[in-house]
Amino acid sequence: MFVNKEIIVNEINSLNKAFFELSDQVFKLSDSEDLKKIYVLTNELQRYIEKHIKLEEDFMEKINMPNMQSHIIQHKFFVQKINEIKHELEYKNTFVLNNLSTFLKKWHILHINTSERQYKEILYKDR
Numbered sequence: 001m002f003v004n005k006e007i008i009v010n011e012i013n014s015l016n017k018a019f020f021e022l023s024d025q026v027f028k029l030s031d032s033e034d035l036k037k038i039y040v041l042t043n044e045l046q047r048y049i050e051k052h053i054k055l056e057e058d059f060m061e062k063i064n065m066p067n068m069q070s071h072i073i074q075h076k077f078f079v080q081k082i083n084e085i086k087h088e089l090e091y092k093n094t095f096v097l098n099n100l101s102t103f104l105k106k107w108h109i110l111h112i113n114t115s116e117r118q119y120k121e122i123l124y125k126d127r
């Protein structure tokens, strides 16, 4: 099946850039009681993961990516985590910012740096 690698690489790079910008905004929030701002950022993170899932899961399916299920489980975990954080915000839990920051750092290391490397090797192999 035809996969336009250039388009996929560009889209992945642009999604990762969006993720890093959102993460930076979360890390810079010094006032953990600014719940409205955290809520806006969690909504943007939700839109980020929806695009991330659509792009990657379509692509991984097309190339029959080995171990695709473990990558998909991580996507589901991100969705679940953001939903939990939004739920905590409804109860004005002021510890939510720490929770979100820690989760985003782990996502960077374990998902973007590690899991994505598996399909990037396939993508870059023939470039």
Ligand SMILES: [Fe+2]
Binding pocket: 052, 056, 071, 075, 111, 116
């Ligand atoms: Fe992913």
